[in-house]
Amino acid sequence: MRSLLRRTGGRSRPGLGRHSLRFRLVLFVSVTMAVVCGAMALTTVAVQRVYLYEDLDQRVTDAAERSQGGLQHRPGDATDLGFLNERGQPTGTVAARFVDDRIVAAEWVTEDGHQRMLTAAQRAALDGILPDGSLHTRTIPGLGTYRVTAIGGDGEPVLAGLPTAGIQRVLDRLVIVETVIASVGLAAAAATPTTVIRRQLRPLGRVAATAAEVARVPLDRGEVAGLTRVPTSDTDPGTEAGQVGVVLNRLIDHVESSLGERQRTEERMRRLLADASHELRTPLASIAGYAELMNHGDQQIPPELAWQRVTAQSARMTGLVEDLLLLARLDEGRPLLSTEVNLATLVAEAVWDARAAGADHDWRLALRLPDGHASVIGDQSRLHQVVANLLANARLHTPAGTKITVSVETTEEECVIRVQDSGPGIPPDLLPSVFDRFSRGDASRSRALGSESGSGLGLAIAAAVSEAHGGRIHVESEPGDTEFTVTLPRADAAPEGGSRPGQGL
Incomplete structure (x- = not known):
């Protein structure tokens, strides 16, 4: 971007291109007028010479006769x-x-x-x-x-x-007169275009100044926002200079948005690394502590309990790493397994698993299938993970006795999974980032003491897997009513070639 702007104006002598263009235009007009005037003068002299010599020849013949x-x-x-x-x-x-x-x-x-x-x-x-x-x-x-x-x-x-x-005297005077007239005409022709061209190129000079100002901004570091734009008065698409101004503004908009997106991506990456480091540090510290106690033969903690805690923390760390690897592979666009999956069966099994893990909640299952089918093309294990994550999220972040309703619906083109709970809801300030990685609502959504703690990746995985299947996920929440909606294309409505078989993630 910097090299492009430097070529269009840049830091060094931003007016050089404008003056060169003005000089070339004036030179072109002057040369053209000179050629035209010269051709007219030569033609006039030649025609006059022929006429005078024809008259002289006639007079010579008359004199002889x-x-x-x-x-x-x-x-x-x-x-x-x-x-x-x-x-x-x-x-x-x-x-x-x-x-x-x-x-x-x-x-x-x-x-x-x-x-x-x-x-x-x-x-x-x-x-x-x-x-x-x-x-x-x-x-x-x-x-x-x-x-x-x-x-x-x-x-x-x-x-x-x-x-x-x-005759020669007449022709000489004619040449002198033609030369004077041509000189005056050329002077006027050079002065008029110079004034007009200078006036017409002023917007182009302002465009070059804008490009030079943007080129001076350090685009390689810091936050890039509020870059200078070409004034509206210099972006008239009806003029050549205005078209350049419009294109330059579009280029600056694109550069600014691209740099902003890059900065947001870098911020997300830094936050992800910090969160991942924090999540991994806790189980690693626990494992290291228990290992140190067992190494010193501390009799206050039974070896079986120490190994149990080491195993539990290792499993927690392994799950976190696997979730991060899954998200990384989904970001890379790796293909999923493509088989026909019956969502009604898959959701029913996930609800039974959730009921076994959270018997203190009121679980409901509703199937609304007008034609009796709810099939999609995709990776069954990953789709099961989406539903399981949504059910675990509802179970972990709502108090005992909360009613959780899971439904499967179909339309002519889509299958819809809804997970609705009557818990305290998601705070409005957390709602826009609920699908971000390591996003948590523990501080606002009550949990029973000693219950499981998520890593903050479950909803992010649900969103990434849904999008990888050509679907989408959405949430609406208010106190007493939170609903997650997953929409996937039906198997009989999916376009040919819409999903590609692969080895799976």
Whole structure:
């Protein structure tokens, strides 16, 4: 448990996991927004670039056609480029004339509207362009990058080109604008999720703090109770953090109940060992005393009496040890013998035995068997021990003359044994623990002086054997009316495989 809580928060830096999760979430959102913004910007630039270049190509083609049309109205030789002076020719326009697919004249329009001849190096950049109407991108030294086309057809072959610098400036400004917008958007996208995530993860931080506080509790010793729980406000099942809080509270409840049960078991074990030691110490001391007297040859106590007392105390100690072994085997779940047992016969025999041992009591037997059968599947000797213990308990803890009624009843599915006496009853404070081991009511339930003394294991054995047979035992008591009830499943109503045969205890 401690290692689990330490992994969920623990002692060392309980907020580390929360901050890491917050950082990862913000990083994820930021990266996602960056990818989205980048993709949108690239798409916008690409689409705009295609559109601008298509428009430029159309203008280049129009310029070439216009130039070719202008040549039809101008006399002159093959080097005449006077059509560049006509209206509508933009600044930077390049024009050239061909003779036998070779450029013989090339000029460009300057910023002041005049024409200027291209140098040999500049003309060399236009080599290889044929008057077939295809578009080309060429870099002309000193002028920049151009989109160029040459057309021929039925007219004079002519070349025309326009600079791409304007398009590049538009695209550069578009990239700058997109970058600024994306940066602002990313900043807002990072700030907003950070605030939202921090607010949403606060309950998770409180859950981690609770886990860390529980981890600091020394669970390996002392009484464990009142462990800190996650506040109700942080256990909303509609949220992820609330679900973690609910699960952690369930885990803490389970740990607390398990530790409490372990402590109760350890307390019962310590009490059992103390009671067993006390019960065994008395006969052992008696045996040791008589043995010492016989060893010294004390004539005040006849040897026959000494041996009689040693034998009696040995039998008492042997019975106590056997009862403890029986309870231990029942706790281990060892199988019982499985045979069909007639409860009516078994109870009747036990009542006759009890009447012989306690003739000063008024014993009654009642059989209420509508179908005449009261059979169960189980260990006959152990079931007889259950009834004998209940009858001995009634005999030992009630005064002479008490009426003790033993009845056997049946229903469609169960057989019920009832042992009812009219004695003084069981004190209310003892009633909840009457089936505990070494539980006694001698102080409150009168006995005749010199009567037998039980070990306090009889009712515990009756309860354990009943449960081992799939049944249950119950007691109700008030002054003048105490009733023990043993309920067992009937043999003809027991499920198949409900009891397994074994070698017995």
